[in-house]
Amino acid sequence: MPPKSFPRRLIDFRRKTLTLKAPPRRITSLTPGITEVLFAIGAGKQVAGVTSYCDYPPEVKRLPKVGDMRTNVEAVVALQPDLVVADGILNRRYIPTLERLKLPLLVVTPKSWQEVAQMIRLLGAATGHEQQAETLAQRFQRAVQEARARRVPTKKPTVLFALNVEPLPMWVAGRETFVDDMIQLAGGRNVAADGGTNYYPLSAEALLLRDPDVLLVALPNDRLAPLYEHPVLKRLRAVQAKRVYSVDSNLFVRPTPRLLQGLEVLRSIIARAS
Amino acid sequence: MWFRTRGRYWLGMALLTAFVGMSLGAALCLGSEMYSPQQVWSLLQRREVASDSAGVIVWQLRLPRASMAALVGMLLSVTGVLLQGLLRNDLADPYTIGVSSGAALGAAAAVLAGWEAHWHGFGVPASAFVCAMGATALVLAVARRNGLIRISVFLLAGIVVSSFMWSGVTLMLTLAGADLSRVLFWLMGSFADAEWTRVRLLLPFVLLGLAGLRTMAYGLNAFALGEESAAHLGFDVERLKRRAIVLAALCTAAAVSVSGIIGFVGLVVPHLARRLFGADHRQLCWSAAVIGAALMVWADTLARTVARPAEIPVGVITALIGAPFFVALLRRERLT
Numbered sequence: 047m048p049p050k051s052f053p054r055r056l057i058d059f060r061r062k063t064l065t066l067k068a069p070p071r072r073i074t075s076l077t078p079g080i081t082e083v084l085f086a087i088g089a090g091k092q093v094a095g096v097t098s099y100c101d102y103p104p105e106v107k108r109l110p111k112v113g114d115m116r117t118n119v120e121a122v123v124a125l126q127p128d129l130v131v132a133d134g135i136l137n138r139r140y141i142p143t144l145e146r147l148k149l150p151l152l153v154v155t156p157k158s159w160q161e162v163a164q165m166i167r168l169l170g171a172a173t174g175h176e177q178q179a180e181t182l183a184q185r186f187q188r189a190v191q192e193a194r195a196r197r198v199p200t201k202k203p204t205v206l207f208a209l210n211v212e213p214l215p216m217w218v219a220g221r222e223t224f225v226d227d228m229i230q231l232a233g234g235r236n237v238a239a240d241g242g243t244n245y246y247p248l249s250a251e252a253l254l255l256r257d258p259d260v261l262l263v264a265l266p267n268d269r270l271a272p273l274y275e276h277p278v279l280k281r282l283r284a285v286q287a288k289r290v291y292s293v294d295s296n297l298f299v300r301p302t303p304r305l306l307q308g309l310e311v312l313r314s315i316i317a318r319a320s
Numbered sequence: 321m322w323f324r325t326r327g328r329y330w331l332g333m334a335l336l337t338a339f340v341g342m343s344l345g346a347a348l349c350l351g352s353e354m355y356s357p358q359q360v361w362s363l364l365q366r367r368e369v370a371s372d373s374a375g376v377i378v379w380q381l382r383l384p385r386a387s388m389a390a391l392v393g394m395l396l397s398v399t400g401v402l403l404q405g406l407l408r409n410d411l412a413d414p415y416t417i418g419v420s421s422g423a424a425l426g427a428a429a430a431v432l433a434g435w436e437a438h439w440h441g442f443g444v445p446a447s448a449f450v451c452a453m454g455a456t457a458l459v460l461a462v463a464r465r466n467g468l469i470r471i472s473v474f475l476l477a478g479i480v481v482s483s484f485m486w487s488g489v490t491l492m493l494t495l496a497g498a499d500l501s502r503v504l505f506w507l508m509g510s511f512a513d514a515e516w517t518r519v520r521l522l523l524p525f526v527l528l529g530l531a532g533l534r535t536m537a538y539g540l541n542a543f544a545l546g547e548e549s550a551a552h553l554g555f556d557v558e559r560l561k562r563r564a565i566v567l568a569a570l571c572t573a574a575a576v577s578v579s580g581i582i583g584f585v586g587l588v589v590p591h592l593a594r595r596l597f598g599a600d601h602r603q604l605c606w607s608a609a610v611i612g613a614a615l616m617v618w619a620d621t622l623a624r625t626v627a628r629p630a631e632i633p634v635g636v637i638t639a640l641i642g643a644p645f646f647v648a649l650l651r652r653e654r655l656t
Contacts, residue, residue, distance in 0.1 A: 212444075212513070213431075213506060213510075214512040214513045215505075215512040215631055238629075240629070241628075241629040242627075246630045247505060248629055248630060248631075249352055249624045249630065250381050250512060251351050251352045251353070251377045251382070251624070252352040252628060252629030252630075254376060254381070255352055255353055255377070255629075256629075276515070277380050277516070278376060278381055278515075281376055
């Protein structure tokens with residue numbers, strides 16, 4: 047596919063159009079996930095502003111900051127960006143202001159595995175890196191095809207992904223999270239999928255009744271101790287069988303190419319359990 | 321009301337106590353999975369710790385949780401009676417004296433600092449307890465002059481210190497960003513963390529609160545006539561104030577540090593108890609405790625049942641039930 051030339055019209059996740067006259071040179075990213083995608087598709091040199099939560103790849107830490115999850119709109123304007131990329135959910139409070147200031151704005155709202163691929167393609171088109179973006183997006187779609195092609199094990203291991211251990215209740219990944227998609231792709235079953243969407247507090251007794259084969263916790267290893275001491279948690283099958291894994295939450299909650307790494311981690315963990 | 325005469329008081333208390341027992345029983349049956357009363361009864365008779373999920377759920381989750389809810393309900397109600405009596409203010413509740421905001425500050429700091437796993441899981445409660453007592457000490461320091469506590473100044477100091485501490489909490493949450501939902505969940509109150517060690521830790525505070533309120537009952541009854549009248553009747557009002565405030569702070573801090581901030585119980589229950597059983601503090605201390613226990617057990621049962629398998633903070637339930645209830649109580653008071 048030959049790269050189309052600028053000016054080009056882009057349609058973002060809200061179905062709003064934005065016309066870019068030339069490849070942007072001063073992009074401002076308003077979430078860590080967007081920053082990661084921009085760097086992954088080779089548009090890193092065009093990024094002029096990021097958030098203070100952006101930490102990957104490491105060189106982004108040197109870039110000017112425009113706030114954390116709360117956007118400092120003044121700092122955005124001061125950078126004179128020729129493209130602002132915002133997340134429709136995380137940055138929703140600031141989008142009306144950014145629009146009012148007539149900043150060139152693209153809004154992405156990646157909620158599923160497929161939508162991450164869509165976001166990568168959109169950012170590729172916006173920055174003039176469509177080929178790298180296409181390769182990356184295809185890796186996402188191939189993961190889905192491979193998962194469908196793989197024979198389904200007779201008994202899928204049950205998996206629970208939690209953000210914390212104490213204080214109870216545990217906050218777990220429900221439906222419409224990347225983790226939910228990833229657990230299915232990796233051949234497992236998310237035991238918290240029926241309880242709600244997004245991340246929600248799962249009651250301890252519901253946790254005990256669901257009793258997952260595998261427990262993933264987005265905390266460093268040294269903070270998993272309560273699992274082995276708590277009178278109820280230590281009875282969980284995953285805890286007794288030592289199938290509790292400390293994982294890097296950034297590989298599971300951010301809409302970035304690194305979700306593919308998270309999927310690999312998940313797949314090897316689930317393969318060991320089945 | 322009907323239960324205020326002497327013979328009927330005992331009848332009413334007996335009925336209420338039976339109701340608390342029934343509520344505890346219901347709390348054991350209801351939850352993510354419903355068990356029949358027979359099932360629960362047979363599980364309870366098996367004394368050894370069962371390894372099947374039903375046994376663990378009833379013995380290790382629901383029973384400590386319901387017990388903790390009952391104890392916290394008692395603590396908050398007893399403190400509510402104590403403070404409404406002492407401050408002679410119908411709007412006083414356990415949180416008037418700055419305890420809750422101090423505990424919130426301590427807990428938020430502990431969660432954000434990652435102390436959840438410290439001290440065998442008691443990092444957050446310990447920090448909350450210390451800060452809660454600190455906040456009360458601060459209020460007392462502001463309100464005390466020449467060794468005397470002026471009630472009106474004390475009330476104002478409580479409000480000022482509270483809002484100061486709350487801004488601290490808000491500031492911390494704003495700066496921290498992450499972990500927000502978990503801190504908020506704690507702030508809204510929850511018994512999800514219940515376990516037997518915590519029940520054992522709470523028990524002495526409940527006994528202390530009940531015994532303390534009972535011994536101060538005469539003093540508080542006299543206080544209802546006004547501070548001066550109480551002094552003329554021969555009560556050492558300053559000593560009464562000091563002891564009541566310290567007791568209230570201890571009880572509230574204990575409750576808040578294990579369960580977060582659960583509103584409305586400490587405000588509504590004393591009013592309800594007074595309407596049902598009369599305003600004599602000798603009886604009020606028992607009646608409020610029992611009503612508080614029943615109310616909190618039901619609130620917690622709802623908190624973990626209505627949205628199952630998710631749970632909602634129990635403070636949401638108590639406010640949802642408590643606020644309309646309080647309004648109804650106010651309306652009736654005006655008519656009679």
